[in-house]
Amino acid sequence: xxxxxxxxxxxxxxxxxxxxxxxxxxxxxxxxxxxxxxxxxxxxxxxxxxxxxxxxxxxxxxxxxxxxxxxxxxxxxxxxxxxxxxxxxxxxxxxx
Numbered sequence: 500x501x502x503x504x505x506x507x508x509x510x511x512x513x514x515x516x517x518x519x520x521x522x523x524x525x526x527x528x529x530x531x532x533x534x535x536x537x538x539x540x541x542x543x544x545x546x547x548x549x550x551x552x553x554x555x556x557x558x559x560x561x562x563x564x565x566x567x568x569x570x571x572x573x574x575x576x577x578x579x580x581x582x583x584x585x586x587x588x589x590x591x592x593x594x595x
Contacts, residue, residue, distance in 0.1 A: 547573035
């Protein structure tokens, strides 16, 4: 089970608020392919932030650049699941 990323209050981020108040708590009510994508996206999102927080704990510029590269890879790995979710939701809403 993926634990949702605990966000700080993010001003002017209604999508974040909507996701964690409406979408994530109800994800098990969605079709399996959509709830699975939500789980995958959230896991990658958490991994992204976990890695980004490591930047504060390293001393050298070389270590920071290495972590930034990994953060960039996590960011890119989120793209395909997000696009897949968008496509599935479009099809779902166009059918209904």
